[in-house]
Amino acid sequence: MSPDETCAVCGRTILAGERTRTYISPKGGHPRVVCELCRARAERLGWVDPAAPGANVGRRAEASEPPEGRLERAVARFNASEAARTVAGLMRTLGEPWVSVGAAAGSPNEVRITVAWELTWYQWGVDLGNELRAVFQLDKGHEVGQLDGSARQWNATAAVGGQLILGALAEGRAPDGEPVG
Ligand SMILES: [Zn+2]
Numbered sequence: 001m002s003p004d005e006t007c008a009v010c011g012r013t014i015l016a017g018e019r020t021r022t023y024i025s026p027k028g029g030h031p032r033v034v035c036e037l038c039r040a041r042a043e044r045l046g047w048v049d050p051a052a053p054g055a056n057v058g059r060r061a062e063a064s065e066p067p068e069g070r071l072e073r074a075v076a077r078f079n080a081s082e083a084a085r086t087v088a089g090l091m092r093t094l095g096e097p098w099v100s101v102g103a104a105a106g107s108p109n110e111v112r113i114t115v116a117w118e119l120t121w122y123q124w125g126v127d128l129g130n131e132l133r134a135v136f137q138l139d140k141g142h143e144v145g146q147l148d149g150s151a152r153q154w155n156a157t158a159a160v161g162g163q164l165i166l167g168a169l170a171e172g173r174a175p176d177g178e179p180v181g
Contacts (some may be wrong), residue, residue: 008032009041023047028108029150071166074111074126075156079163080137083124087115087162094120098144099156099164114151115158116144123151 005014014020014035023042024030031050034042043049078084091097094117104112109129110112115122123138156166 006032007033007035007038009038009045021049022051023049051164056080067103068166070103070110070128073128074113075101075164075166076125077126077131078113078135081124083113083135084162084164085121086122087164088160089162090115090117090120091158091160094118097158098152098154099158100151100153101156101164101166102150102153104116104138105150112133112138112145112151113164115164116147116152119143121147123147 005020006012007014007020008023012034012035019036020033021036021039021042024031024047024048024049032042032047034047039049072087089095098114098116100112100114100116102112104110104125107125109127111126111128113124113126113135115124118138120142121144122140125136125138126164127133127136141147156164
């Protein structure tokens with residue numbers, strides 16, 4: 001414990017050896033240290049103790065999930081969806097695409113999947129906050145240059161059947177999306 005740690009509710013310096021709880025605001029952000037006396041106030045503010053039983057429900061649990069787990073869940077949803085069949089069909093004529101899987105800006109529960117070829121690209125969204133919502137198309141276009149930089153972080157590949165695989169960047173493909181050679 002750092003010597004100048006303070007309670008996020010009352011601002012009091014946490015004494016050496018004093019018990020504290022760590023809470024997460026439902027609005028997200030950094031975990032906040034709360035002294036034992038302020039637990040009730042923190043809970044009235046709607047802050048969540050991720051270690052407490054029953055706290056890991058709904059969107060709050062997703063906020064504390066590591067990003068890799070979120071992307072893997074999104075890829076699994078995509079691979080089971082109609083969109084994977086669309087990718088499979090396009091691969092038959094266009095070959096292997098570049099694939100990017102990442103968080104959508106401003107939508108903490110949404111993962112954006114970009115699948116791009118030389119002259120066409122598609123973008124789908126996966127809503128991790130709603131398991132029942134189908135994978136939906138966000139956008140499509142023709143030039144890879146139309147995509148923003150974060151959508152060109154090629155961090156996945158597509159296998160037969162349009163099945164995306166995270167973290168398997170094909171060799172011989174430059175990260176800027178241009179084929180090498
Ligand atoms: Zn306090």
